[in-house]
Amino acid sequence: MFYLSLSSLFIVISCQCPSIRVSVSSTEQCATPIKHNVVLKEAMDKYSDCLDTCDCRSHPNTWTQVSHLDMTNSSQSCPSAWAVVETFNVRACGRQLSRTGSCDSVFYSTHGTKYTQVSGRIKGYQYNSPNAFESFINGYTSLDSWYIDGISLTHGRPGSRIHVWSFVNAYYETTSFNEWKCPCMLSSSSTWPYTIPVFVGENYFCATGSRNTPGASVLVDNPLWDGVGCTGDNTCCQFNQPPWFCRTLPAPTTDDLEVRICADQDTSNENIYISNLELYVK
Numbered sequence: 001m002f003y004l005s006l007s008s009l010f011i012v013i014s015c016q017c018p019s020i021r022v023s024v025s026s027t028e029q030c031a032t033p034i035k036h037n038v039v040l041k042e043a044m045d046k047y048s049d050c051l052d053t054c055d056c057r058s059h060p061n062t063w064t065q066v067s068h069l070d071m072t073n074s075s076q077s078c079p080s081a082w083a084v085v086e087t088f089n090v091r092a093c094g095r096q097l098s099r100t101g102s103c104d105s106v107f108y109s110t111h112g113t114k115y116t117q118v119s120g121r122i123k124g125y126q127y128n129s130p131n132a133f134e135s136f137i138n139g140y141t142s143l144d145s146w147y148i149d150g151i152s153l154t155h156g157r158p159g160s161r162i163h164v165w166s167f168v169n170a171y172y173e174t175t176s177f178n179e180w181k182c183p184c185m186l187s188s189s190s191t192w193p194y195t196i197p198v199f200v201g202e203n204y205f206c207a208t209g210s211r212n213t214p215g216a217s218v219l220v221d222n223p224l225w226d227g228v229g230c231t232g233d234n235t236c237c238q239f240n241q242p243p244w245f246c247r248t249l250p251a252p253t254t255d256d257l258e259v260r261i262c263a264d265q266d267t268s269n270e271n272i273y274i275s276n277l278e279l280y281v282k
């Protein structure tokens with residue numbers, strides 16, 4: 001495991017009500033640094049993005065950013081717990097080389113902030129054949145295990161993790177094996193014959209990078225969990241309205257956030273890569 005302190009990126013996003021007209025001055029108010037005078041280059045974009053997050057749409061709120069990984073920025077690198085891949089002009093972070101299933105973990109510090117809500121987004125890429133919830137279906141039923149092929153976001157320490165959000169990577173849209181899909185990939189006349197983990201519930205996104213059987217490569221043409229690229233019966237681009245998620249926790253906490261990249265098979269068979277990661281607490 002790798003513990004990452006992001007004090008240099010500890011900022012507050014102050015969202016204005018949607019009725020306020022966006023202007024340069026109000027945009028600047030939306031991203032006010034409180035440590036080290038950090039000014040993010042995406043400050044202009046943050047204003048419109050934060051309005052779409054949680055209950056910011058109805059009244060002002062303040063969010064503390066605890067992570068910002070952007071592998072399109074050549075000055076940034078993967079945390080040491082993750083391996084970098086560079087292919088077809090894409091840089092991203094995935095599991096370290098493994099001959100078995102594994103979860104590779106990074107903790108992001110909340111700096112002791114007490115919070116009840118978590119929001120954010122992840123942009124990812126699929127390598128070869130992740131299979132959604134198949135590992136859970138096959139008996140990996142603990143939150144501490146590789147219960148999905150994808151990204152698991154939790155707080156708390158191993159053995160007492162609390163689920164926040166899951167970013168599930170399904171195999172491909174047209175597969176006839178439902179255990180390799182998510183429920184949102186089935187037609188309205190079909191029923192998914194399996195069970196979503198109780199600790200996940202409705203708190204997940206699901207995506208695939210391929211319409212048909214993918215090859216053994218990183219599928220850079222269709223990023224994961226961005227809310228676009230669904231075809232046919234696949235409604236996962238509408239389910240929970242990606243790319244932004246928002247989760248209200250059952251109890252306040254000051255725990256750090258843990259991001260695990262998980263898959264139940266070796267890395268030559270499947271991997272999931274993160275190119276962009278943003279997490280906020282309030």
